[in-house]
Amino acid sequence: MITETRVKIDWDSLGFDVVKTKSMFKATCPIDGKWSEGSLVPYGTIQLSPAAGVLNYGQGVFEGTKAFRTVKGDVILFRPDRNAQRMAFSTKRLCIPEMDTEFFLDAVLKTVQDNIDYVPPYGKGSLYIRPIVWGTAPALGVRPVSEYTFMIFVSPVGPYFKGGVKPLNLKVSTQFHRAAAKGIGNAKAIGNYSASLFPLMKAKSEGFDEVIYLDAIDGKRVEELGSANLFIYKEGVIRTPALSGSILEGVTRNSVCRIASDILNIPVEETDVDITDVLKAEEVFCTGTAVVVTPVGKITYQGETTTINGNQMGSVTEKIRQTILAIQRGEMNDPFGWIFPVNQIFKR
Numbered sequence: 001m002i003t004e005t006r007v008k009i010d011w012d013s014l015g016f017d018v019v020k021t022k023s024m025f026k027a028t029c030p031i032d033g034k035w036s037e038g039s040l041v042p043y044g045t046i047q048l049s050p051a052a053g054v055l056n057y058g059q060g061v062f063e064g065t066k067a068f069r070t071v072k073g074d075v076i077l078f079r080p081d082r083n084a085q086r087m088a089f090s091t092k093r094l095c096i097p098e099m100d101t102e103f104f105l106d107a108v109l110k111t112v113q114d115n116i117d118y119v120p121p122y123g124k125g126s127l128y129i130r131p132i133v134w135g136t137a138p139a140l141g142v143r144p145v146s147e148y149t150f151m152i153f154v155s156p157v158g159p160y161f162k163g164g165v166k167p168l169n170l171k172v173s174t175q176f177h178r179a180a181a182k183g184i185g186n187a188k189a190i191g192n193y194s195a196s197l198f199p200l201m202k203a204k205s206e207g208f209d210e211v212i213y214l215d216a217i218d219g220k221r222v223e224e225l226g227s228a229n230l231f232i233y234k235e236g237v238i239r240t241p242a243l244s245g246s247i248l249e250g251v252t253r254n255s256v257c258r259i260a261s262d263i264l265n266i267p268v269e270e271t272d273v274d275i276t277d278v279l280k281a282e283e284v285f286c287t288g289t290a291v292v293v294t295p296v297g298k299i300t301y302q303g304e305t306t307t308i309n310g311n312q313m314g315s316v317t318e319k320i321r322q323t324i325l326a327i328q329r330g331e332m333n334d335p336f337g338w339i340f341p342v343n344q345i346f347k348r
């Protein structure tokens, strides 16, 4: 059992920032090859050709998952198998050699084990794990490049939004879309995040925390936030936008649906959610590996601001948040088999 960490970090002041750790994982693969081997290397900078596929044509995908220290002091991973499946999907979609799920899990495990001292103490945050795959061979014409690099770095993190878990102030974007139907919105492609930067910075300059994106077909249905999926609660039912192809299939999104229906007995509908439904909801919250479950307090749409639940976290949001945190921290039984103890990952 791991009860203490040996690195000097102010665990009480963690935000969502890069902290230098001991090591990172690195592997390479030719376009027609299979992912195999790879090793831990000291944490540090890397060298890339200026003509690398990722730098010129955005041929890159990533993942985000977390390791937690439980109430008993063990270190666990939360549903890394879902990230492995999504990485396989995203790599294939971006013409990167499809990553084998066992290879992904083994690399995540090795990286966490080698950086175990950076997993925050129980209740103080988590170790964010960032697997990334890039086209690293050079090319001038638009095409998948001949070689790929897979890396994993980790960083101890606290809350994603500055100021902790307070209700978010969101702006509905009517000027920009995040992703097109039949595009790459359902892959964890780096380009989806660069598309969100301009609307995000514009919203931040106006005092908002994040942006709600609408569908790119008729601009009526909500999709997601860019960094998180969206949920509403009204009259005893939870609703979240159905996975239409342009929405990322969040691991936390799926976990929240299961917790609500199987533990809290609240019906969940994955369906079309119009922006007008969101504005009439009793509670609105967003979910993601980074944001966990964060309440939404204010939404501005077409210049008008609606306050949700008096700008307070609602009781349903609170119950869902506490349940997922309790599972992740080992405070309650994991009825779903979501917890992967770091030292037993392949004994399941």
Ligand code: COI
Pocket (backbone or CB within 6 Å): 063, 064, 065, 193, 226, 227, 228, 288, 289, 290, 291
């Ligand atoms: C995550 O929640 O892990 C994500 O990948 C979102 C990221 C943009 C912070």
